[in-house]
Amino acid sequence: MDHEKVNILLVDDQPAKLLAYEVILKELGENLVIASSGREALELLLKTDIAVILVDVCMPELDGFELAAMIREHPRFQKTAMIFISAIQVSDIDRLRGYEMGAVDYVPVPVVPEVLRAKIKVFAELYRKTRELERLNQELEDRVRARTAELENSTARLRESEQRRSMAIAAGKMGSWDWDWISGDWMWDEGQYRIFGVGPESFEVNPANVQALLHPDDVDQLRKAIAEFNKGARAYETEFRIIRPDGEVRWCVGTAAATVDDSSRVVRVSGVTVDITERKRAEERQNLLAREVDHRAKNALALAQSIVRLTRADEVKAYVNAVEGRINALARVHTILSLSSWQGAELSRLIDEELAPYSLGGQIILAGPEVQLLPATAQTLALALHELFTNSAKYGALSTRSGRLTIGWQVEDQVLTLSWEESGGPLVMPPKSRGFGTRSLLASVESQLGGQARFDWRAEGLLCRLEVPLTRKMAATTTSGKFDDASSAELQRASG
Template structure:
């Protein structure tokens, strides 16, 4: 069954940016609502139920912070998810102010489409799941009230309730039971037997047998319920787990109501059991997804932030080209990792992606086995390869048709060794100082991955050798001569 669409409010005073957000979020299949100002957004909110608000921080009249404050003052929108988009560097104070206003996250410009879609999707699903849980909770409360009323109502109402209960039994998700408090006799309906995975033919309903089917950690819930009824409690509700005879664990929610005699003594307890296993599993999957998306988004944003902060150039155009090149390299490896569900990336695929913009034909030769890289290793190595290709295309073998480049790699005991050999290009001279690209490559390979990078500036062409651990264990244990020197080098580059 198709899930119900939710409304996502996009707030920005620039039509071009609104159009870009619509294009990015179109594939989510949700309803996109547009507002070109803070006041227009407030009007939309008063008329429409909104799941997520994507708002620009910098707007005339009402900026993003002021709009967030006004939204949070309204009781209906105190829990509505708001994501800020900022085209300027956001300070910790601004970020803290945003969170105080109710923002759940920040998205910097330029926007990474995959990251923005992932964030919006998570909060849209959380909104949809919250509404579904509220609906289920209302249904459960209604059923408890209906069940209690049925015990005191006429035969006609009891018959109507039985028809509704039969429909639930057919779905195998609900059962009812009755316990004679005086004689100790139990009565289970078909749905109750189905939930516990037993049958009337081979299972005798009594306290000992029922307790044997409860999860050991939840047995105290039964004892607590009995104690509460002995103290005069008339209704009780709790969640618990059962261990079916076949070993399967199921989550249930149980509600019970007591019937008393004229003296107030409990004479009978009746209840309803609802199997909520699928709901619990859905919640676990959703929580896992939210944590995973948050982790990956933070990693990608941290890399992008480092690229922007550390890139240096003599003029604006060169700076923009350098940043765009590195961000595009990060985006390409992100796409590769997404296609593998973030299980890893093939080294040859990373190299092919970096080669694609050049169309150099037979100038480049590749040789090496298939190597699967961990996500973190793939991201870092992709940026390192990007620096090598960029420098070669500007100054090295790839800057002329006569130039040649040979890339080969091999793996020995979980250590990847990659050789980069240029020839036939312009005469090479050993640089007097390392450029930013070389420094960042050294930092990423040696400091982040625990590997080593060696450069031989031969007259006939650059020879570079990279050694990269392929496992987390190896990477963590590998000695790194760059741990302190490399970090200082990058600090000088950024300064």
């Protein structure tokens, strides 16, 4: 029978003896490993798995006893079989010492080949059987671990599946129910109770109690479903509302399926209820948003139309530039409002957007607190600031390097006061008549926002003061983005 070869280490300082041992043990068919010194034997042991060590007792530098002691000190070789060979008469004390060092047997010289082979064969087989048992034991442990892990994984998967099912029902806000059509008995699961806002300990499931939780306008849905099943329907689906005991109204969608007997008579109806309240609310918000977007789009178009219609200029190029500037100002404030979901805009942000093209070398100084503007107020002020910046860049402080502009603002009693003060620019002469920019600014601030705009054309530079109400009540004459016909008419009058 074929078997796995094992390694037998032969240790002797005399080559002739090593050769003799090889000849004697060759018949065993094992791997013979040769070492001519104790140190070489130690090196081989560290590199190779050895079944049996045959070692000469008398060797220079490191004798057999010392070698055995060093081998036994290593945890890996504490059970390795060692057989001593001695060419001298060995006393009982020497034998005892050898056994203490870990020897399993002594072989005297001259060596009897049959005896040596028999001893080596016994320990080689023992080593082989031990290794085989270790392998079998390891395989058994591996199988046990694998089986245990498989069972644990299976249990974990079942547990996770149940958790996912429970989480899906809870997250999906679902409930299931069963109605015995013959006896009238109902069965609700936990999700069904949760949707209706009741508990099994205090709520008896029966047609009367269930109907009492339905919205009065949707009670007919239950009657219709019963009628459909009595007519032979096998499935029914509908949306309905419930009123929980705490007064909260919830939207649900119910799906039911009938079980029939051999005579096609309904004997049981089972179904699933899904709470769709959040979906309904989202649909309402979406519809509201669509209407709001439509409203804002119409207002923005109306405002743009008014800008195009009311802008005046002597040349086409000047007209185009004026219209583009005002529409761009409107687009910038729309971007700011969009980022806030049309909740409002910071005044400082509006000013930063408008002054960006003119902020040269510290010519402009800003001072004021953070002020949140309503959408309508932000749009109107953005256009007003655009007119002021455009006028200053053409004729005022921002038209020269030496010019300076200071913009300051404060809020008192929900009224924003903004001051615009120019200096260091060209000599200012009071205008003989107001241009469209000034007239439209006055009209928008006063008509649109119910505020006031004052101009002081000082020789050293324009001083403008705007007073604008901030509350919704005070600004109720306009809505988000609105530029109504009355305002258009006011601007028309302002434009002459």
